[in-house]
Amino acid sequence: xxxxxxxxxxxxxxxxxxxxxxxxxxxxxxxxxxxxxxxxxxxxxxxxxxxxxxxxxxxxxxxxxxxxxxxxxxxxxxxxxxxxxxxxxxxxxxxxxxxxxxxxxxxxxxxxxxxxxxxxxxxxxxxxxxxxxxxx
Amino acid sequence: xxxxxxxxxxxxxxxxxxxxxxxxxxxxxxxxxxxxxxxxxxxxxxxxxxxxxxxxxxxxxxxxxxxxxxxxxxxxxxxxxxxxxxxxxxxxxxxxxxxxxxxxxxxxxxxxxxxxxxxxxxxxxxxxxxxxxxxx
Amino acid sequence: xxxxxxxxxxxxxxxxxxxxxxxxxxxxxxxxxxxxxxxxxxxxxxxxxxxxxxxxxxxxxxxxxxxxxxxxxxxxxxxxxxxxxxxxxxxxxxxxxxxxxxxxxxxxxxxxxxxxxxxxxxxxxxxxxxxxxxxx
Amino acid sequence: xxxxxxxxxxxxxxxxxxxxxxxxxxxxxxxxxxxxxxxxxxxxxxxxxxxxxxxxxxxxxxxxxxxxxxxxxxxxxxxxxxxxxxxxxxxxxxxxxxxxxxxxxxxxxxxxxxxxxxxxxxxxxxxxxxxxxxxx
Numbered sequence: 001x002x003x004x005x006x007x008x009x010x011x012x013x014x015x016x017x018x019x020x021x022x023x024x025x026x027x028x029x030x031x032x033x034x035x036x037x038x039x040x041x042x043x044x045x046x047x048x049x050x051x052x053x054x055x056x057x058x059x060x061x062x063x064x065x066x067x068x069x070x071x072x073x074x075x076x077x078x079x080x081x082x083x084x085x086x087x088x089x090x091x092x093x094x095x096x097x098x099x100x101x102x103x104x105x106x107x108x109x110x111x112x113x114x115x116x117x118x119x120x121x122x123x124x125x126x127x128x129x130x131x132x133x134x135x136x
Numbered sequence: 137x138x139x140x141x142x143x144x145x146x147x148x149x150x151x152x153x154x155x156x157x158x159x160x161x162x163x164x165x166x167x168x169x170x171x172x173x174x175x176x177x178x179x180x181x182x183x184x185x186x187x188x189x190x191x192x193x194x195x196x197x198x199x200x201x202x203x204x205x206x207x208x209x210x211x212x213x214x215x216x217x218x219x220x221x222x223x224x225x226x227x228x229x230x231x232x233x234x235x236x237x238x239x240x241x242x243x244x245x246x247x248x249x250x251x252x253x254x255x256x257x258x259x260x261x262x263x264x265x266x267x268x269x270x271x272x
Numbered sequence: 273x274x275x276x277x278x279x280x281x282x283x284x285x286x287x288x289x290x291x292x293x294x295x296x297x298x299x300x301x302x303x304x305x306x307x308x309x310x311x312x313x314x315x316x317x318x319x320x321x322x323x324x325x326x327x328x329x330x331x332x333x334x335x336x337x338x339x340x341x342x343x344x345x346x347x348x349x350x351x352x353x354x355x356x357x358x359x360x361x362x363x364x365x366x367x368x369x370x371x372x373x374x375x376x377x378x379x380x381x382x383x384x385x386x387x388x389x390x391x392x393x394x395x396x397x398x399x400x401x402x403x404x405x406x407x408x
Numbered sequence: 409x410x411x412x413x414x415x416x417x418x419x420x421x422x423x424x425x426x427x428x429x430x431x432x433x434x435x436x437x438x439x440x441x442x443x444x445x446x447x448x449x450x451x452x453x454x455x456x457x458x459x460x461x462x463x464x465x466x467x468x469x470x471x472x473x474x475x476x477x478x479x480x481x482x483x484x485x486x487x488x489x490x491x492x493x494x495x496x497x498x499x500x501x502x503x504x505x506x507x508x509x510x511x512x513x514x515x516x517x518x519x520x521x522x523x524x525x526x527x528x529x530x531x532x533x534x535x536x537x538x539x540x541x542x543x544x
Contacts, residue, residue, distance in 0.1 A: 079487055079532070081507075081508060081509075081515045081532075081534070083508050083509055083510075083515075099489070099530050100489060100491050100527050100530045101489075101491055102491075107489045107491075107530060109517075119508050122507050122508045122515060124487070124489075124532055126489070
């Protein structure tokens, strides 16, 4: 099965991706890319993007990559470092790549940048496959 | 200044807290509590809450605690462990407490539970005060 | 089998525990306590304990707890926050407790303090049981 | 001042580097490389390297890089993912590179591999400069 087809199928059912305007640009077993434009309703009391929204975008990139071989993968833990704020109108791109691990347990790095290629945040997450198909 | 007044002021300007229906229940220099009901548009393609939304809720609890002494605090990094899924209708409570550190740099633990007191996720985040008042 | 017997058996074969003078004070499925006196040869160029030695002590506490039910547990990831330095002669105690998870995958918190009960560091680690006995 | 001279000066005073046979191969503001041969007294009860020793090696690489501009840098937090065990006689190399951040606060990635270039562990750590020279 084509990894991008699996990712597109997951994406089609993903209510939060739709609610936040997350675009799926690329996905495969070695990585994925998603994009989102920051909106005012994603911002906190300092008028910058809520740190959790940046995490959510990075986590989405990991999800599309880790599930792309049609074997459901659960995220078990993740960490994020924030480097620079993002504001309404900024376009954030999150690129997930494999940082290590094997076939079943994988560690992913996700780099989040803005439209000027400024490094906004860096994510590291862990997924574990559970041996269940997504598309049957 | 009353820590709860500072937190309420931040909360009033927090567009994402409003968009996600996050309630501020308590906030002070040693911790904070927030609550959110899971909605379908917070869920991923597996019909469970997007892991990033759980992170966002925990991160909010940390933000209300870390800023409550009217000295702006930036989150620098955080990690989350997911233990159990949450579904639409579940009511999640996030309780932040100090895990260590000093006055300027603080490490926070946030415990996220559902309406049955099931342990959904555990967060650890780091904040750093920058010496700027929030309410002037 | 008595959890403390399993821990003592592991401890007896642990060459690094011996090399570093780590004492095993308590161990069971819900936690463990170890103790170590800082020596000059555990210190870095700033004459304070090497951060990795503090990590190693915390990691040992987690290992004795996670393996105490005679089912081998592998550490998969961990993080540490350093709060205060320790110097030669300081006596560090690391107390591991369960932070969450289930029977197979567990998340542990380890608090490291010195002889004055000062909070030196806080550790969070993840272990996974593999279904192999330690003592046969 | 030459970054490698600063690193060598730190290394010369580092009792733990000497005790563990850590070699300093390279150091500069953008990264550093260290190497260590696994000894039996670095191993735990499973006869594999104590996870804390792998962390210590990675942490050393970060320390030599982060201090190389003669401005003392404190490590504030770090996390490690373990992928494969190492045994007595294995030669581990830890290569630190910048993962993000600015001049004062830096996030480092450290890749630990063995003599066969197998990926043993991956580290991410955070340092903060405090504005004090190391060599005066």
